[in-house]
Every structure is written in C-alpha cells, then in structure tokens.
C-alpha cells in the first residue's frame with residue numbers, strides 16, 4: 001500500500017509550466033519560454049499562488065505536487081539545480097547544502113510563512129539572494145486560533161468532551177472540570193509584534209484586567225494600541241495569569257521558556273505557544289505541567305513536528321496540543337500563497353517585494 005502511494009505521488013510530481021500547459025506552441029514561442037526564469041516550488045501551494053505564477057507568463061515552474069508529504073531532501077537537492085527562484089514552506093531547510101546545490105543562478109527565495117527559522121539568513125545574505133516572506137496576511141487567523149487554544153486549555157474543553165463521551169459525566173458537581181477565567185486576569189505577551197497585539201485586541205472584551213509584555217526593548221507604538229505595560233522577563237513570568245508566546249525563534253529565544261521561567265509562574269497560570277516549538281524547553285515544560293508548577297499549556301507548535309504520539313506531553317490532561325494550524329484558514333493560506341507568488345515575481349524582476357526580509 002505504502003509503495004503504491006509513493007508511486008502515485010511520483011506520477012503526480014509533474015512539471016507544470018506555461019510551456020507544457022499551453023500545448024501545440026510554435027517553436028518560436030517555445031524558444032522564448034525556455035528562456036524564462038526557472039522556479040522550483042517545494043510544495044503544492046494553495047491555488048491562488050499557483051494561478052498568479054501561471055498567469056504571469058514570467059516564469060516556468062516545476063512543483064512537488066503533493067501537500068501530504070514534503071519533497072524528499074534528495075529530490076529537492078536535484079530539483080533546485082540551476083533554478084533562478086525558489087518557493088518554499090517551513091518544512092524545507094534552506095541551508096548551505098541546498099544553496100550550493102542550487103548554484104549561482106538562484107536570485108530569489110520566497111517562503112510561504114511568516115517564520116524564517118528554517119532559512120540560513122547569513123548564507124542567503126552572503127550569496128546576495130533576496131528573501132520574501134508572508135507576514136500580516138496571517139495575523140488575524142493566528143490571533144483567532146491563539147484565543148481558541150487559550151480558552152480550550154484554560155476551560156479544559158478537551159477533557160470535558162472526553163468525559164462527556166466516555167461516561168465520566170455523572171451528577172453536576174461544584175468543582176468538577178473547573179478552569180481559570182480571563183475576566184480580571186493579567187495576560188502576558190512574550191514578544192510584542194502584530195500578532196501579539198491582535199491577540200490582545202481579541203482578548204480585551206473578555207474583561208482582561210491588564211496586558212503586560214516583555215521584549216528585547218519597549219515597543220511603545222504597538223503597546224499603546226492595547227494599553228500594555230512593558231515589564232522584565234521575570235515580571236512577565238510572575239504576573240501573567242495567561243502567558244502567550246509570540247516571539248520569533250532565533251538563537252536568542254531558543255528554549256527561552258524553560259525551568260527558570262516556569263518556576264516563577266503562578267501555579268494557576270496557563271502557558272500558550274503559537275510561535276515556534278524551539279522557544280520552549282519541552283522537558284522543563286513537562287516537569288512544570290506534571291508537578292502542578294503551572295496549571296496548563298496549549299501548544300500549536302512543538303519540536304519535532306509532528307510530535308511523536310509517544311511523547312510524554314501527550315499523556316498530560318493539562319496539555320492541549322494542536323498540529324501547527326494557527327494560520328490554517330482557507331482565506332489565509334490562499335493569501336499567503338498569493339503573497340509568496342507575488343514576492344517571487346517582483347524579486348525576479350528586480351523590483352521591491354511586497355514583504356521582503358531585510359538581510
């Protein structure tokens with residue numbers, strides 16, 4: 001079964017280019033098209049982006065035509081040889097090995113993600129490769145999911161549906177399945193950016209008493225939108241009833257949420273992470289959750305992804321784990337794919353991209 005599915009995928013992995021889609025072209029047109037910049041797309045991205053590329057007439061592209069399995073590394077290293085542009089998603093490591101395999105033609109990389117921890121920025125910069133990414137278009141979707149995860153965790157919804165379905169629902173009980181409420185609480189944001197602000201804006205109507213945030217430096221403009229107070233990392237841990245992680249994963253933030261942070265949090269606090277799993281030391285989180293150091297955790301991101309079903313975090317009732325779906329709405333994923341396509345085309349034309357990383 002596995003073999004035949006793999007074989008099918010191989011068959012699906014077709015080159016979709018303006019050339020082979022047009023059919024019956026004159027040799028002049030064919031010659032013209034063969035000089036178009038070559039682009040490899042590492043995933044079957046949502047239709048909006050593909051449509052933009054197809055209708056641009058500006059590139060010839062080939063894609064790994066599956067959304068279910070990532071392109072195998074070996075295949076990827078072959079396919080990128082000599083390309084002018086590359087569209088990737090967050091599962092592909094764009095590192096020295098890959099850039100060497102691509103060679104000197106590669107001018108533009110466009111990732112369909114706001115996160116860029118899968119990219120070796122230094123290498124890209126060294127080689128003068130421009131990089132597009134997809135912030136802003138996913139802010140609403142990520143904020144919405146963060147609120148859903150926070151409420152699911154704090155009000156113990158997964159446990160509750162499980163009890164209801166499996167016979168644990170006896171008489172109405174006074175303290176059964178009690179959780180922690182947002183009204184009157186202090187919400188802390190680690191890393192205040194667009195997404196943190198959007199989360200706070202959505203939580204404010206739940207009668208949150210106070211928003212606080214920690215970051216490398218105060219961000220008065222953003223903070224004023226949600227009336228948030230800048231505090232130290234320690235104060236963030238101590239004061240937050242709900243702590244939402246919104247910072248990017250960088251060498252500085254790697255495992256910044258560890259024993260030290262959890263030990264300072266209240267044992268009634270809820271920890272939420274919708275940024276990157278690498279920001280958290282998962283052994284320390286397990287310890288904090290299993291010993292009651294903190295009340296609960298909601299994670300949309302883990303290390304690794306997928307998190308093996310045998311992972312100890314899955315054994316905990318007070319840990320809600322989602323499979324990295326914060327931006328997963330049809331509208332947002334299409335917008336991300338359109339932005340990634342437009343960034344690529346602009347980059348290949350030598351024009352400013354809509355959203356370009358400053359390297």
Ligand SMILES: O=C(O)[C@H](O)CO
Nearest residue numbers: 112113114115326327
């Ligand atoms: O980096 C991103 O774009 C997100 O994690 C995907 O939703």
